[in-house]
Amino acid sequence: MQPLTFVNDHNIATIRGLASLATPMALRVAVTLGLPDRLRGDGAAVEQVATELTVSPVALELLLGHLATLGIVERASTGYRTTEYGATLCTDADNGLTNLLHLNMAGGRAELAFVELLHSITTGHAGYPRRYGHDFWADLADHPHLRESFDQQMTHRFREQVPRIVDGYDWARFSTIVDVGGGIGTLLAAILTAHPGVRGHLVELEPTATEANRTFGAHQLDDRARATAGSFFDPLPEGAQAYLLCDILHDWDDEHAHRILGRCVEAAQPTGRILVIEAVGGRWASTEFDLAMLVIFGGRERRIDELRALASAHGLVLDTVTDLTDQRCLLEFRLATTS
Template identity: 60%
Template sequence: MGNENDVKTLREMAGLVTPMALRVAVTLGLPDRLRAGGAAAVDHLAEELGVDPGALELLLGHLTTLGIVERVGDGYRTTGFGANLCADAGTGLHNLLHQDTAAGRADLAFVDLLHSVRTGEPAYPLRYGQGFWADLDEQPHLREAFDRQMTWRIRQRVPKFVDAVDWARFGLIVDVGGGPGDLLAAVLAAHPDVRGHLVDLEVGPARQNLGDRAEVTQGSFFDPLPAGGDAYLLFDILHDWDDDSAGRILGRCAEAMPASARLVVVEGIRGVGAATEMDLIMLVHFGGRERSVEELTKLAEPHGLTLGGVTEVPGDHSVLEFRKHPI
């Protein structure tokens, strides 16, 4: 018979009740409603939200146990702890847990993790009928949520990425798949003599974020890229793709790079700070993976790219710099 505490711990680790209760609470807007609107009775709240009052009371009961809400008279209100789930809390949790944002929607595909482990393929298309990126292309609110998530993820780490590379060496930096351009904007702000060129399928946020020292081009990193840059930047791009697709992206960078240019790859590196949880997220969401330095080096070699150096950034990312060599 197993150790009682171990069994309890494993049961708590495996339970789906609490994670789903939190996600449903955020999706219904309960933390925001019960903070801004004050305490509310179950019947009134159920009518307002269009949900079953008996089921809502069961949900609120568990949220009370978790400390997310508290009883006040005949109603419930959000606690200080639960306020971390509010949309304006600045924690990123609302965007990660809401079931109609890019991340919250994608995480529900984890119910089909077994499919991904059996096949090596993402579970997202099994649940939604098409891949993650196709969904973002068709649903602008998911793209907007994804950009918010990326901005939140790197917001406090941007200064570390700016410091990790001698960006002043490069007259023109081509940010490939740069999204809203937060990192490129910070690099340009720190280095007045550097210019930028961002390429992404969605360019609206980048045009708002970048000044007149950066050109913005709508396009895919699977298509030919602007030639003649001094540095090509791939920030959190390769881990979203399988080896074949990641190799195609590297190939497009290599063909656009002059002989003297550098490819700067910023990624979480498996075995060097990247959480094992991210391995499974990349697999289930995209069919991608976190890679080791050796795997990234091997992936780059057929495209005439040689690893020049690796700089570990405090946190969970590293910067790999590649140069061109004759194939």
């Protein structure tokens, strides 16, 4: 029986480690306080940093002690200093981690909605409104700094994947593309740059639409691209050959996803294509991210059959599925009356 006891003890320790909130919260608090940046170089004494940040020196010592066991900081003659490994969490590392962990930025704030996961599993609805009193998008509208950090987060998420998305599909088939909810225009600008014969129109809420126009200007695309302020729940620019929804539908429950697709079909009549780029459930989507979509937005990473069924309600037929990257697929839909 001894081997079984050992295995059980090992399993218990492993699960306790997986379930512990101490480390993820310690990392988030460290980033929110700016500790990796503050302790670079020679580092600093706990008392000095505590005074600067107006925090408890005793509590800060406890936090830094745990960060030292993680290898984020190390003890030095001056107190504590950031390690090379810990520098990954510095603001100028430009890897998106600050946004995802900082409790006062869109990503870090959103992940705290996981404390409402039981509510989301019980009801099927987002936990974010239960925690903050209104949904994620209303929060961005009410707090401009959250909107700005969310736009930055989306840019970081796509930066490495944009070249593969551009190269992995025949965008030149279309003379006009409407990027629906296209953020600050990073993807659309890359598509148009690679295909001089294509024109683009991006629809996004303010102030993101203004930033998208700056993106187009920076890429010398003013003559072929423009962004207008608007919602994808309202009528969209009509008559384009393709309507692009990139990482849009997974942010919404079925009711809202139907409204978005309805607007695209309404604008695309009679021959336009609807292009959906997402992490597809059972294909590339991670189970962890699936739960994040649920608890933050009330959405999910739908499977191909679910996306097909969602689209068919609007007279759309799935033509092709293309694996663009190791994270996202492109599903091309046409109107059932279009050959």
